Amino acid sequence: MRPARPSRPPRRARGAALATVALTAALALPGSASAHGLVGKQDLPIPRWLFAWAAAVVLVASFVGLAVLWATPRLQSVVERRRLGIARALEIVSGVLGVALFALVVYAGFAGTQAPTANILPTVVYVFFWVGIPLLSVIFGDVFRAINPWLAIGKAAGWVMKRTGAADGVEPLPYPERLGRWPVVIGILIFAWIELVYSNKDDPSQLATMALVYAAVQLVGMSLYGTEMWSRRGDAFGVYFAMFARISPLHWRDRALFTRPVLGGAPPLTPVAGTVALLCVMIGTTSFDGASQGTTWNSIVPHLQDFFGNLGFNAEHALEWAGTVGIVVMCCLIGLLYRLGVLGMHTVGRRLSTHDLSGAFVHTLIPIAFAYVLAHYFSLVAYQGQAIAALASDPLGDGSNLLGTASETINYTWISATGIWYVQVGALVLGHVAGLTLAHDRALALFTKARDATRSQYWMLAVMVAFTSLGLWLLSAAAQQ
Amino acid sequence: MTAGLILAHAGHWLAGLLYLAPVVIVVGALGYQSFKDRRRGDDDAEVDHTPDPHVG
Numbered sequence: 001m002r003p004a005r006p007s008r009p010p011r012r013a014r015g016a017a018l019a020t021v022a023l024t025a026a027l028a029l030p031g032s033a034s035a036h037g038l039v040g041k042q043d044l045p046i047p048r049w050l051f052a053w054a055a056a057v058v059l060v061a062s063f064v065g066l067a068v069l070w071a072t073p074r075l076q077s078v079v080e081r082r083r084l085g086i087a088r089a090l091e092i093v094s095g096v097l098g099v100a101l102f103a104l105v106v107y108a109g110f111a112g113t114q115a116p117t118a119n120i121l122p123t124v125v126y127v128f129f130w131v132g133i134p135l136l137s138v139i140f141g142d143v144f145r146a147i148n149p150w151l152a153i154g155k156a157a158g159w160v161m162k163r164t165g166a167a168d169g170v171e172p173l174p175y176p177e178r179l180g181r182w183p184v185v186i187g188i189l190i191f192a193w194i195e196l197v198y199s200n201k202d203d204p205s206q207l208a209t210m211a212l213v214y215a216a217v218q219l220v221g222m223s224l225y226g227t228e229m230w231s232r233r234g235d236a237f238g239v240y241f242a243m244f245a246r247i248s249p250l251h252w253r254d255r256a257l258f259t260r261p262v263l264g265g266a267p268p269l270t271p272v273a274g275t276v277a278l279l280c281v282m283i284g285t286t287s288f289d290g291a292s293q294g295t296t297w298n299s300i301v302p303h304l305q306d307f308f309g310n311l312g313f314n315a316e317h318a319l320e321w322a323g324t325v326g327i328v329v330m331c332c333l334i335g336l337l338y339r340l341g342v343l344g345m346h347t348v349g350r351r352l353s354t355h356d357l358s359g360a361f362v363h364t365l366i367p368i369a370f371a372y373v374l375a376h377y378f379s380l381v382a383y384q385g386q387a388i389a390a391l392a393s394d395p396l397g398d399g400s401n402l403l404g405t406a407s408e409t410i411n412y413t414w415i416s417a418t419g420i421w422y423v424q425v426g427a428l429v430l431g432h433v434a435g436l437t438l439a440h441d442r443a444l445a446l447f448t449k450a451r452d453a454t455r456s457q458y459w460m461l462a463v464m465v466a467f468t469s470l471g472l473w474l475l476s477a478a479a480q481q
Numbered sequence: 482m483t484a485g486l487i488l489a490h491a492g493h494w495l496a497g498l499l500y501l502a503p504v505v506i507v508v509g510a511l512g513y514q515s516f517k518d519r520r521r522g523d524d525d526a527e528v529d530h531t532p533d534p535h536v537g
Contacts, residue, residue: 049496049499049500052499052500052503053502053503055503056503056504056506056507057503060507296497347515347518347519455515455518458511458514458515459511461507461511462504462507462508462511465503465504465507466504469500469501469503469504470500472500473497473500476500
């Protein structure tokens with residue numbers, strides 16, 4: 001990939017850009033407002049909508065800063081430094097640990113109390129698995145791959161078959177190119193539907209059954225297409241977590257730990273079939289989670305429920321259908337916004353098709369997807385995450401106290417509602433600035449002139465501002481409920 | 482049903498407009514800038530090539 005010709009920015013322009021960045025950053029920072037925080041109620045010095053305006057100013061200033069100060073591609077091909085090797089024994093131990101944890105929580109789901117808050121399974125699935133692992137992945141890299149239970153079983157089975165000669169002459173099927181990451185899109189959509197729409201989402205025994213079904217599907221996929229290929233294309237959760245790990249400064253590969261610049265793992269993402277859909281689903285489902293707690297959605301739901309009720313569904317199923325419509329509409333809206341940003345790039349040339357551009361810039365959505373996850377679920381992890389102390393001591397909810405922490409309670413005062421709001425706003429702004437940076441860097445690599453690269457990103461900037469405003473509107477609506 | 486639904490919840494939609502305003506302003510400014518760029522007649526940029534088929 002030939003980089004765009006570097007050009008030194010004029011001093012006056014650079015100075016103006018720096019001043020703009022500094023001014024807008026000062027405007028966006030909360031200042032002394034954090035001292036006003038009250039537990040359980042947000043005490044903000046300015047109206048919430050003003051944060052959306054400030055965020056838009058930060059994004060525009062970042063865009064100007066990038067245009068002036070970032071003249072050559074820096075993230076398209078980063079150097080990774082090997083920091084330490086990992087013994088094979090450690091790999092085996094972590095795999096065994098993953099299988100043991102999976103077996104324990106599934107057993108708890110079947111054998112424990114069916115009260116969702118007293119059984120460890122719902123908390124592990126919705127707090128630690130769905131939200132905690134993405135947070136860990138961004139900090140420590142793809143840690144889930146080390147403890148992925150179905151991958152560990154698949155690898156162990158492959159090793160046994162190789163040793164016994166059972167696999168002699170048997171080659172995995174070639175993975176269909178058209179399938180791409182579509183199994184992941186379907187898997188994440190189904191899980192999000194269960195979490196956000198399904199009325200029995202907290203039922204421990206149903207969750208345990210679904211976990212076993214998912215593991216079985218993964219083993220079938222690995223047996224058909226090979227452990228490695230399926231785990232990188234078809235394992236919904238494995239691919240989902242690995243996507244977040246791409247923006248981490250740590251990279252685990254070839255039994256070693258490497259370091260790289262933050263965001264450096266995102267540009268090499270191969271935009272195989274389904275990748276754009278996957279990122280849109282990742283953002284869309286989280287957006288729907290926020291929307292479903294707001295007044296706008298809750299004012300529409302009764303009408304949708306009536307509509308589906310008139311079609312013959314009972315109240316519960318009509319509500320689920322309304323939620324299904326909401327998830328699909330939100331994912332389509334995110335896809336449409338991204339498409340608009342991509343279409344705007346044609347203003348500086350039409351050599352690349354919309355499809356090619358769509359794939360070339362899809363990695364810019366990864367930090368945005370993470371920002372949405374962090375913003376929408378931070379309070380869940382901050383508060384509900386503490387429940388693990390009691391649940392680990394009494395995983396079945398039968399009154400046992402294995403670790404002596406069964407009576408631990410949740411401390412709701414360690415961070416105020418105001419503090420959570422600032423974390424949410426900060427996550428959204430930083431995530432979108434990171435997205436802009438990745439888009440600018442890719443544009444520099446694709447377009448001959450740096451100026452054209454900047455012009456090509458006008459509409460992507462508009463999309464980023466739209467995503468940020470949407471995110472803040474959803475969070476604000478949820479906070480007012 | 483749709484028109485009634487929109488009118489009945491106008492308060493919610495109108496409050497949301499405050500969040501939409503920055504988007505409209507940015508889109509307007511960028512549209513104007515694009516128009517100016519095009520009038521300058523320098524939209525002859527060429528795309529070099531497709532992205533690398535990266536590993537991953």
